Amino acid sequence: PRLSRRTDIGDRIKVSFEFFPPKNDEMEGRLWETITRLEPLSPQYVSVTYGAGGSTRERTARTIGRILTGSGLKPAAHMTCVDATREDVDAVVRDFASLGVTRFVALRGDPAAGVGEAYRPHPQGYSNGAELVGAIRRIGDFEVSVSAYPEKHPESADFATDIDMLKRKVDNGATRAITQFFFDNDLYERYVERVRRAGIYIPIVPGVLPIHNFAQVANFSARCGTHVPAWLAERFAGLEKDPQTHALVAAAIAAEQVLDLVERGIEEFHFYTMNRADLAFAMCHLIGIRPQVGTAAAAA
Numbered sequence: 071p072r073l074s075r076r077t078d079i080g081d082r083i084k085v086s087f088e089f090f091p092p093k094n095d096e097m098e099g100r101l102w103e104t105i106t107r108l109e110p111l112s113p114q115y116v117s118v119t120y121g122a123g124g125s126t127r128e129r130t131a132r133t134i135g136r137i138l139t140g141s142g143l144k145p146a147a148h149m150t151c152v153d154a155t156r157e158d159v160d161a162v163v164r165d166f167a168s169l170g171v172t173r174f175v176a177l178r179g180d181p182a183a184g185v186g187e188a189y190r191p192h193p194q195g196y197s198n199g200a201e202l203v204g205a206i207r208r209i210g211d212f213e214v215s216v217s218a219y220p221e222k223h224p225e226s227a228d229f230a231t232d233i234d235m236l237k238r239k240v241d242n243g244a245t246r247a248i249t250q251f252f253f254d255n256d257l258y259e260r261y262v263e264r265v266r267r268a269g270i271y272i273p274i275v276p277g278v279l280p281i282h283n284f285a286q287v288a289n290f291s292a293r294c295g296t297h298v299p300a301w302l303a304e305r306f307a308g309l310e311k312d313p314q315t316h317a318l319v320a321a322a323i324a325a326e327q328v329l330d331l332v333e334r335g336i337e338e339f340h341f342y343t344m345n346r347a348d349l350a351f352a353m354c355h356l357i358g359i360r361p362q363v364g365t366a367a368a369a370a
């Protein structure tokens with residue numbers, strides 16, 4: 071049978087979930103509900119993002135700490151180079167390591183002024199993702215993931231420059247790349263071919279963004295260079311005031327994308343959860359991943 075119709079694929083597929091640090095108690099409660107629901111799916115790891123200009127350093131650390139003490143999950147800490155000296159960044163990495171973190175997602179980050187502003191590295195800081203990877207690997211034998219851009223990063227002149235940066239990250243010790251979200255699987259597949267031709271062999275894990283709010287996603291896509299195909303916009307057209315249908319359509323679209331990636335032989339997925347469990351849980355269910363009982367977060 072087709073790959074996506076086989077009943078044994080769940081055993082082979084690995085998933086990870088991305089969260090952002092909650093801004094207040096209510097959001098923290100909601101994140102913990104999400105974590106409690108997703109933990110039984112036994113993700114490879116869960117990652118926690120790092121805000122612009124290091125603004126969420128404490129909140130990222132607190133979230134990571136709670137995951138470590140209150141669940142059986144393995145957290146990965148996102149790190150950026152924005153507005154920080156090399157010493158500052160190294161200190162944050164050591165702090166995370168002292169909490170028990172062994173996985174990092176290393177990023178250059180965006181200017182605190184906002185996406186679209188020209189990036190200026192801190193004069194005493196790391197200037198890009200590749201330098202940060204090297205720094206983290208010098209501090210310890212950590213697993214370091216990096217970003218990858220199937221539609222190239224908006225600041226990259228062309229694909230060759232973009233993939234050259236990925237190559238530098240791998241040369242400095244990156245062990246996995248997670249892609250920016252995308253909606254056209256052909257673009258992802260073409261990108262992976264380009265990456266392999268450049269002699270890069272680490273996993274290029276598709277980052278999947280289930281669409282909780284199409285208007286917001288379309289807006290964000292325009293800023294980060296993700297193409298929103300006309301067919302996708304058409305499917306959400308007219309649903310602005312119909313959240314129920316919007317949610318069903320979003321689930322169908324995410325399912326279509328994920329199952330098509332399975333057909334293409336993909337066995338590792340990273341879900342941008344937006345701190346919500348439903349769509350990520352449903353996508354895992356579709357690809358054969360079933361909850362294991364008796365996890366720590368549920369008991370806590």
Ligand code: FAD
Binds near residue numbers: 118200232
């Ligand atoms: P890099 O890999 O250093 O560079 C990206 C590309 O830009 C390169 O391909 C390179 O060709 C080009 N480039 C870099 N510098 C220059 C230059 N000086 N001139 C010309 N071209 C250049 N942001 C956060 O703030 N916090 C997060 O937690 C976070 N998590 C993310 C997780 C994932 C999986 C992804 C894909 C992105 C994440 N981001 C996060 C967003 C990311 O910080 C931005 O996309 C940022 O603009 C680039 O960071 P990077 O590490 O990809 O950059």
